[in-house]
Amino acid sequence: MSSLRELLGGGDTRRRLIDDSLVVLDAEVATKGGISGMAIKGAYKLVKGISPGFLRQVVDHLMDDFLDGLDPIYQEAQTQGLAPGAHLTKNSSRVADALLSITDRRAKNAQNKVIQKTYDKLRSQAKKHVEAAVPRLGELFERHVPA
Secondary structure (H helix, E strand, C coil), rough: CCCCHHHHHHHHHHHHHHHHHHHHHHHHCCCCHHHHHHHHHHHHHHHHHCCCCCCHHHHHHHHHHHHHHHHHHHHHHHCCCCHHHHHHHHHHHHHHHHCCCCCCCHHHHCCCCHHHHHHHHHHHHHHHHHHHHHHHHHHHHHHHCCC
């Protein structure tokens, strides 16, 4: 059985996945409300404003780790004959833990101290926001993972 990185990690497939991931990220940030939503939107604007294409570079840089982190859940879906997107959604807590373990490690080692401080400020609420984003992530998988 192919891994997610083998299926999605290269060439035009990777480019399309990154394009769609950025759309999902924009959509998720746009839905945030309240005080924490204002903080998220402000941080997102700050990150997007660092330089043209910076966010795309970040997503591209994280993609292999994200695909590897989600692969065990994807493999479960494959083994059980389940739709990958639905299985991700059903396991939103595990998905959030997998993705956040990657971003935690990366943020800790970030060269850019503004990014590191911004991440640290938002981290306490991150799991609930990532879990809320998993249905859109599941839809993303449904579009990109070969049937």
